[in-house]
Amino acid sequence: MANTVHIRRVAVLGAGVMGAQIAAHLVNAGIETLLFDLPAKDGPANGIVLKALDNLKKLKPAPLMSASRAELIQPANYGSDLELLGSCDLVIEAIAERLDWKLDLYHKIAPHLAEHAILATNTSGLSIQSLADGVPAELQRRFCGIHFFNPPRYMYLVELIPLLKTDGALLDNLETFLVTRLGKGVVRAKDTPNFLANRIGVFSMLATIHHAEQFGIRFDVVDDLTGPRMGRPKSATFRTADVVGLDTFAHVVDTMTGKLAGDPWHPHYRVPGWLARLIEQGALGQKTKAGIYKKDGKTLLVLDAATGEYVEAGQKGSDEVKAILKIADPAERVRALRASPHPEARFLWACMRDVWHYVAVMLAEIADSARDVDFAIRWGFGWKQGPFELWQAAGWQAVADAIAEDIAAGRTMSATPLPGWVKGRDGVHTPEGSYSASRDQLVGRSALPVYQRQLYPPQLVGEAEPDYGETLFENDSVRMWLPPKSGGGNDVPVLSFTTKAHAVGANVLAGVQQAIRIAEEGWPGLVIWHPEAPFSVGADLASMGPAFMTGDFGAIENMVAEFQNTSMAIKYAKVPVVGAAQGYAFGGGCEFLMHCARVVAAVETYIGLVEVGVGLLPAGGGCKEFALRAAREARGGDILAVLKDYYMAMATAKVGTSAEEGQQIGYLKDSDVVLFNANELLYVAQAQVRALAATGYRPPVKPRAFPVAGRSGAATIKGQLVNMLEGGFISKYDYHIGVQIAEVVTGGDVEAGTLVNEEWILKLERERFMGLLKRGKTQERIMYMLENNKPLRN
Structure with a gap:
């Protein structure tokens, strides 16, 4: 057997709760997946699997990154489809915890497995050795335990249980696949009851x-x-x-x-x-x-x-x-x-x-x-x-x-x-x-090459403190630094926010702009990354408190302008600025990512423009980016048809419940990279900077003008809002905020097709943001969020 088996196609045996969810996570990761079960006694032969696939779409928390991925799982049954196993590189058995049933199944499938295929059991408690003793001899070196935790999409742990006869290179290969393709933390457990x-x-x-x-x-x-x-x-x-x-x-x-x-x-x-x-x-x-x-x-x-x-x-x-x-x-x-x-x-x-x-x-x-x-x-x-x-x-x-x-x-x-x-x-x-x-x-940590992608792996008490490198610049809210080790050398600086929940205040804005200026002076680019989630919960509302309480709205408007300047500095930097995100990326954090040359997002990145929750609208360039993207995607056609989904995402504070859903909504671009293991974010983000620099990176050309949907587009959106208000789906104040967003993203009081530039939309953002901020109901929402950490719908 070759030392390396490329796991491209996987079969899961058993369409129960665990089997179906393991299959779901495999297709989340883009792995061709077959899901087997018994032939149904009535109806279609694959009826048992089809029912399981339908159930996947209803489960909470969602096992699929988007419901459409259920269609990527190929249903199969043991009666007519066993020959399909011949094209699989990994077969995961996940049927009921009965030794006799499992052994019967192994003998049934053995003649159909490819010579290189790995056979793994997802048992949570049965002895792996007892199962291995009943496996055909030619399979024993390719047999092991693989214990996913429920729910498989969200639980980081996978226990890998080898036996003395299990091929060592095969295990290393399987661990690498689990870590980098499925985003798991692997622990090799001993074959003892209930494992580890x-x-x-x-x-x-x-x-x-x-x-x-x-x-x-x-x-x-x-x-x-x-x-x-x-x-x-x-x-x-x-x-x-x-x-x-x-x-x-x-x-x-x-x-x-x-x-x-x-x-x-x-x-x-x-x-x-x-x-x-x-x-x-x-x-x-x-x-x-x-x-x-x-x-x-x-x-x-x-x-x-x-x-x-x-x-x-x-x-x-x-x-x-x-x-x-x-x-x-x-x-x-x-x-x-x-x-x-x-x-x-x-x-x-x-x-x-x-x-x-x-x-x-x-x-x-x-x-x-x-x-x-x-x-x-x-x-x-x-x-x-x-x-x-x-x-x-x-x-x-x-x-x-x-x-x-x-x-x-x-x-x-x-x-x-x-x-x-x-x-x-x-x-x-x-x-x-x-x-x-x-x-x-x-004993030291695993020396498998896959772990070299984790520049800052999870730490335990007593281990050597992680070395966060040389400081290039810092203020009391950010630190720009150079990691001491990285896959391609010591050449890509990192900017980390040091504020609570990585919230964005005045010093973060100043720090981002200064870090970009430093990066432009002689570095290939800049990565914005924090060792811990979240990426950012958005604007630091509490830091606005003094100006807010004294009615110094001029100071707040200056900060909003500076927020926009920072987003534009990210977008038009002379070197690529790459955002590396995990966890929450809300409000201003989302807007920063929307302006990056590229984003590397962990699959469990929850991203959205959520400003309506505090009675405001996106004013760090989020409305502007969606207006610009709609104009470009419409290609001279119906701008409103493209814009309406972007608008609804902002007006309803829609959050992508995975990085993939964030791409589907439009917060992330199709060219952005989704990673399954968050511990690899910095390694891949730095590699993206190097790749962009190596191909002669140039910032996007600033558009001189682009068309907007105008007042007629805003009127159409307002009609939809009236229906939502009368249907009881939104409050009167939600309606008011929705109108403000509509008028900003459609370009204001202008004819449809009017050409505007980015500064025009940014000015509208600022004006409408400040108008909302001065209203009592917005102030109630802000205070409620600060005191209760959840939105008020008033």
């Missing part, structure tokens, strides 16, 4: 359930304490179980019960009685609209495990314990939890302690290194820090001593002592590598 993330994550949930009962903590209070306050997702513990599905959670627990009989924690691998009763009643969580939580009308209820009855939800943790969780220093925070007599504090310490105890004892058995444990939990369960790095941040030896003290006192869930390797060290993560208990040594 579920083994630890589910144990953590079981420990939380155990201690909630021990200390008498209500489930809603548990969720209030074990969510973002602990650096974990909003769904916390019990909401997470509802989202995953109580039956799915119970299945994973049952796997641990049946396959880990010798485990020191085995007595705790059980489904609680209250959970078993919910499952018997068909209350499986979110998918059945009732589980640990349920709604009664608009009232949210939560299960009281002691009585088996539902009570009104909404209780929060005590102020005393919430104050402890706000302590910034991890070591001080953990000490305070241990010292507090409050039951909620004792509960939290017990939950953390038992997870730390568990991962220390299990490390050698379940993972190659502590790094794999931490990334598996961060990427698979959404923790901001994995268990080992949390321990290390809290003071390794002090925590180890506290755990040992509790073990000796019989307070832990298991009496097993901490392993010897825990003592006499400062932690498990160092600049030289992370500790491997099975090898008793530090």
Whole structure:
């Protein structure tokens, strides 16, 4: 077999929830994909798959980047279509968790697989070796486990589970494909029950359930304490179980019960009685609209495990314990939890302690290194820090001593002592590598070439601090710098905003313009990129506060003009300015990207001109860009026909829910690059600058004049707005804002076809923006957004 298999065509076997969503993510990434299932007993032979594809369009969160991508999945069945497998480079089996069913399927498909094809099972708990033992001999070196997390589009983690016979080059090839084509974080897991993330994550949930009962903590209070306050997702513990599905959670627990009989924690691998009763009643969580939580009308209820009855939800943790969780220093925070007599504090310490105890004892058995444990939990369960790095941040030896003290006192869930390797060290993560208990040594990161594309990969506590290079220029809101390492050399500077949520204020505007001037003096271009999402939430409304409160509207108008100047500086820079975006790109952040020579956007970039939410209109060049693009795309034809979709995107604050949808709306250009792995953004953005420079980059020619839709175009749009107002879809003030946007984007009070220039539309933007800003309802919207971080529709 050749060392490199180019994975161009993939078959997914099984059109259930996971199989269909894996297929969806494959076509998101532009991979030719077949989705197989049994032949339907009635109707079309591919009826089962066709129903699954139809369901994909309805799921939330959306598994497809756009609903039309469902048409790219080729339906197939095991009865008549097995010969199609011969053209596939990768076959992912994702049928029900039955060993006998899986083995029967492998023998059925084996004669049809290409000699180079990889066969991978997406089992979440079955032994990979047990499956491999039943695979035809010629397939064993091409067989492995590949465990996607649900939902596959959004969950970063994929566990890759190799066996001794699995071809090493094949695994490297598959990991490269997963990382760069599908945008995943890959952890190579050992073939142990539930592998790595579920083994630890589910144990953590079981420990939380155990201690909630021990200390008498209500489930809603548990969720209030074990969510973002602990650096974990909003769904916390019990909401997470509802989202995953109580039956799915119970299945994973049952796997641990049946396959880990010798485990020191085995007595705790059980489904609680209250959970078993919910499952018997068909209350499986979110998918059945009732589980640990349920709604009664608009009232949210939560299960009281002691009585088996539902009570009104909404209780929060005590102020005393919430104050402890706000302590910034991890070591001080953990000490305070241990010292507090409050039951909620004792509960939290017990939950953390038992997870730390568990991962220390299990490390050698379940993972190659502590790094794999931490990334598996961060990427698979959404923790901001994995268990080992949390321990290390809290003071390794002090925590180890506290755990040992509790073990000796019989307070832990298991009496097993901490392993010897825990003592006499400062932690498990160092600049030289992370500790491997099975090898008793530090191990470095993967040397696969694909990871050279990640110039600033995810970091763990204790690792070497990332080197953000030499500063070329900075003010209190931006930093222009030169990375010390990049794929093509040390030649493309980067501009990063240092403001909260990368909001754009006066110093960001000045900084962008200065960075462009510096780049023009001798660099091939400039990348605007931030190490963390979001790209930008837009204009810094709070910074306008003093001028706003004193009625100094002249100062605000000057800032709006400067915003427009900055967008134009980006667009007409002598060297290419490339935006590298991930997360939110709202308002002014979106407008900056619209003016870049090119954008490299992570697939999960949510982009939009959302100014109507604060009672304003896009005034950083967004209206102008859409007016100009409509004129060019109409090519002398009906400008309004092109413009109306652009207009509606602004008037309804439409946000692209993926970079692809952002392209479809028009916020991003077709020539912009969509990346699946956000960790590759800077590498690719710098490469784009080099490519543009190498081909003799010239800024776009400034149009002397272009036609607009004029007052008749605005009148047509206003007619649509009247219908929306009368239909109750928009408020009277939404209508007023919509009229202002319409009159700007159609060129103002001029005849249709009148030739204008960019400055004409920019002037209209400024005037109408300021007119709205002076109105009471806009001011109400701005204040509400600042106070509540959500829009007011007044």
